[in-house]
């Protein structure tokens with residue numbers, strides 16, 4: 001199974017492909033004051049919802065990087081129909097290999113893809129390199145709510161040290177020399193929507209594409225994710241968007 005196809009099918013209903021609600025995403029963007037024409041780099045931009053809202057809100061210019069040909073096609077189509085093609089460019093690439101321009105961006109973000117750099121701290125370090133002095137560094141990351149059970153670790157495939165707790169995520173930013181400004185966490189409603197829409201999207205896809213040879217694999221993956229979430233994640237797994245500023249030169 002092409003994993004990017006799986007994500008495209010399971011996220012067909014999502015515009016925001018992370019567990020923040022639409023209202024929380026707007027609140028986050030409202031905090032990130034940018035100059036007119038300010039430059040935004042969004043790594044793992046998905047369908048470009050964050051970039052579209054941010055460039056509109058602040059009259060900024062955006063670059064989005066994503067590896068999925070499905071999400072890149074969606075992002076470009078959505079940007080075109082919102083008449084934002086002059087403001088936003090989408091690059092299809094593996095962000096781990098993206099060079100970009102160091103120190104050039106007023107805002108560098110990555111909402112939910114720290115596996116690209118194998119962890120939270122290297123994610124913050126990578127994003128910081130692209131931000132200008134005093135620029136925004138915004139990243140989304142899971143955190144443990146209390147101690148994860150061994151059953152949770154076994155079912156999810158995560159290790160205890162794959163993630164920190166909320167305080168640990170903040171501490172990692174400070175340890176990288178970033179200044180902490182704010183964090184917006186997802187609540188159970190937000191998580192239910194993010195996870196539930198995946199089951200709904202696969203159901204809709206299955207009805208419309210009953211002969212797709214990938215259907216059994218797609219169902220297997222989404223059902224496993226649903227079970228892990230309902231049995232463990234809903235109680236033990238948080239997620240937040242962390243807002244930092246890069247320390248000035």
Ligand SMILES: C[S@@+](CC[C@H](N)C(=O)[O-])C[C@H]1O[C@@H](n2cnc3c(N)ncnc32)[C@H](O)[C@@H]1O
Nearest residue numbers: 017018044045046066067068094095111112113
């Ligand atoms: C959880 S989604 C978040 C999408 C988007 N940031 C959002 O909040 O809507 C993770 C995204 O990471 C992208 N991705 C995964 N690995 C990547 C890589 N190595 N380079 C670039 N993008 C990647 C996926 O295609 C997907 O769009």
